[in-house]
Amino acid sequence: MTLGVRRWETLADSVQGVNKRRNQDWYECRGTGSGEDPLVLAVADGHGSAVHARSELGARFAVDRFVSLAAHFGRAAHDCHEPGRLARLMTYARDDFPRALVHEWQQAALGHWDRNRPVVEEAAREPAPEDKLVLYGTTLIGAVLTPWLFVAWQLGDGDLAVVEHDGTLSRPLAPAEEDLGDETESLCGRAAWRSVRMHWAPVFEEARTPRLVVLSTDGLSKSFASADGYREFVAGLAGRLAEEGGPGVRKVLPEWLAQASRYSGDDTTLAAALRSAPEVPEPVEVTVDEESSAVAGDAAGAEERKTET
Numbered sequence: 178m179t180l181g182v183r184r185w186e187t188l189a190d191s192v193q194g195v196n197k198r199r200n201q202d203w204y205e206c207r208g209t210g211s212g213e214d215p216l217v218l219a220v221a222d223g224h225g226s227a228v229h230a231r232s233e234l235g236a237r238f239a240v241d242r243f244v245s246l247a248a249h250f251g252r253a254a255h256d257c258h259e260p261g262r263l264a265r266l267m268t269y270a271r272d273d274f275p276r277a278l279v280h281e282w283q284q285a286a287l288g289h290w291d292r293n294r295p296v297v298e299e300a301a302r303e304p305a306p307e308d309k310l311v312l313y314g315t316t317l318i319g320a321v322l323t324p325w326l327f328v329a330w331q332l333g334d335g336d337l338a339v340v341e342h343d344g345t346l347s348r349p350l351a352p353a354e355e356d357l358g359d360e361t362e363s364l365c366g367r368a369a370w371r372s373v374r375m376h377w378a379p380v381f382e383e384a385r386t387p388r389l390v391v392l393s394t395d396g397l398s399k400s401f402a403s404a405d406g407y408r409e410f411v412a413g414l415a416g417r418l419a420e421e422g423g424p425g426v427r428k429v430l431p432e433w434l435a436q437a438s439r440y441s442g443d444d445t446t447l448a449a450a451l452r453s454a455p456e457v458p459e460p461v462e463v464t465v466d467e468e469s470s471a472v473a474g475d476a477a478g479a480e481e482r483k484t485e486t
Contacts, residue, residue, distance in 0.1 A: 184210035186423040189448035192434040194396060201225040202394050202446040203236040205244050210322050215251025218448045219243045219319035222335060222394040228311060235313030238285040239364055246278055247321040254326050267377055270328050275373035282364050286313040314365035318392045329376040333361040336398050338411040340389040346412055349376040388452050389415045396445030400437035418451050
């Protein structure tokens with residue numbers, strides 16, 4: 178599989194919430210979905226309150242670190258069909274990947290603090306590392322897609338929706354109980370890696386690859402009265418993409434997100450990947466000159482006579 182083969186079409190956008198001073202969300206879509214160039218999607222939602230005064234930066238750090246780690250993981254999964262390899266990859270994705278992600282994010286946040294310390298009196302006490310991290314608090318949803326593997330991780334609120342190859346729609350990382358109010362798990366939380374949820378889905382047949390993968394911050398789902406409204410939105414998005422393809426939907430996506438933001442009052446971000454239709458090779462027209470045709474006819478006749486004898 179070459180880097181130039183694009184297995185997925187992506188679309189993404191983000192809208193600032195009404196009366197918000199700045200957009201606390203961040204997102205990224207990168208890669209083609211090949212074994213050498215995995216497709217990586219990520220959205221993050223900085224908490225935005227005064228206690229989390231630098232959370233828009235925390236969201237960006239989360240997405241940047243996730244994209245780097247997930248791309249490396251996706252490339253390492255190219256030989257996942259080797260005996261025992263798939264089980265080891267799953268163990269790493271479940272246990273080690275969340276630890277590495279949280280560590281990388283913490284280093285980025287603390288590094289930014291060191292370079293941008295607030296001006297305070299010399300006698301003021303240096304905040305503890307955990308207090309510094311709270312300033313950058315954010316949620317995160319990320320996914321990596323290769324020809325053989327689809328893995329997603331989530332920490333905090335927001336939504337991952339998947340339209341499977343047969344049209345079935347699911348939210349595989351939805352918590353058993355929804356968070357109350359504005360409370361949510363966060364990258365700035367103590368032992369945050371323990372709260373990371375993982376969706377593990379090997380792809381054993383290309384035909385069973387998901388049709389559509391959608392990641393969104395909670396500004397979208399909160400704009401609906403119930404989870405059914407969100408599911409209907411994703412189903413409608415899938416239908417529109419099937420009819421018009423990415424370019425048509427990409428034009429109206431900012432308007433859809435802006436409308437959702439008006440209802441939820443929150444920053445609203447969506448990143449999605451639509452599986453590209455398999456390329457059907459053009460029929461090859463074979464032209465045979467008269468001399469070649471005569472030779473072929475003589476050979477067929479000789480073979481026929483040989484069979485008769």
